[in-house]
Amino acid sequence: MTHPSPSPILPPELEKEIFEIAASSRPLSIPRLMLVAWRVKTWVEPLLYRVIVLGGRDFDMPYHLDGKRGYPFEDDEEFSLIQSIPISVLRDSVRHLLLGNMPVPVTEFILSGCSGVEGFFYSNGHRHHPSLLDILGALSLKRLNCELNTDIFESVAHVDFWHPLFSHITHLELFDEMHVVDADIWSNLALVPHLTHLRLWSPSLALTLIKTCTSLRVLMVVGRPVHREVSEAELRELAQDPRFVQMGYLQVVKDWQMGALTGVDCWSRAEDFIAKRMSGEVDRLQYILEDESVGHT
Incomplete structure (x- = not known):
């Protein structure tokens, strides 16, 4: 036997x-x-622990995946469990982190522990944390979704694209209203050394940025229709640049989660769309990407 x-x-x-x-x-x-x-x-x-979402309730857009939670850690109630995870595990495991409007000590604790994070989505309700910049500058972030005005810096006037925070950034999404401040401040985005993907919710400076940020492979405007906020001449010039893409309203948190989980998100869809424009498979002047998987108007 x-x-x-x-x-x-x-x-x-x-x-x-x-x-x-x-x-x-x-x-x-x-x-x-x-x-x-x-x-x-x-x-x-x-x-x-590869992807952690805390404070997701602060966002108006849905963040569940296919009607179910994409990862076990998604909400404020889970913070006590996060605290029980050894710092070494947080450091070695967490690569994508979303923080909503969390208390300052919570934000600092998580960011300090998750020192290996590469993608950071942040919205704190426009409350500036002076200590946050030093913590972020010590990370090697490659992807950042945020509003720089007050969420990260004290004000737009204090935005510094030379800051170590931007040293490794390749993908940047800005929720800032760019038309209400000095355009020269945003032109300094060209100083971000490795920036290849830029997503804006304010299209007013899109033409300026696609000209000055020469390393860009994708400049995406989401939300508001571009033709309502730029002149016809500017829009014609933007349309001629295959790197320029307009998307409709985006479920940003869901899209962020899908990108962290699968690598398929609006960035990858935009890259495919641009490649088709450049090859002639899609009309080169067609800059509007309509994709039901992310929502559009």
Whole structure:
């Protein structure tokens, strides 16, 4: 009579890959997968903390994925559990972080602990935190979604694109109303050394920025129709640049989550659209990207 082997039938490397794929494709299953065995817990637990959303209720737009939560940590009630996670796990695991209107100590605690975060979505209700800039400057952020005026800097006049915060930024979304301040301040976006993707909710300076930010591969305007806020001459010039894309109203938090989870978001859709314009598959002067998956007007 033979006895079943206590060891896994599959090679450990293959077994690990299978569980990681399962965890990545369905993050909600991770807590259950962690119960399979200690070795599985070691493999998949870091993936549980890869994306953290706190304060999602502060946003008007839906942030659930397919009617269900995309990750286990999504709301203020989960902060006590976040506090129980060792700092080393937060540092090594968290790569995408969304913070809504959280108390200052909470914001500072999470950002200080999640020192390996690469994508940061932030909205704090226009309350400036003087200590925040130093914390953000110590990170190596590649993607940032925010309003720079008061959310990050004390005021628009204090916005400094030389700040270490922007040293590694490639993808930047700004919720700022650019038409109400000195255009020269925003022209300094050209100083951000690695900026390739810029998304604006205020189209008034789109033409200026697409000319001055020469490293841009995508300049996207979302929300308001561009033709209502720029002259016909400016719009004709923008339309001739294949890097310029207009989208309708976007479920920004849901789109952010989908990008963090799958890599498919409005940025990737815009890149595909631009490639089609440049190849002639889409009319080169067609700058409006209508995509039902993100919503449009």
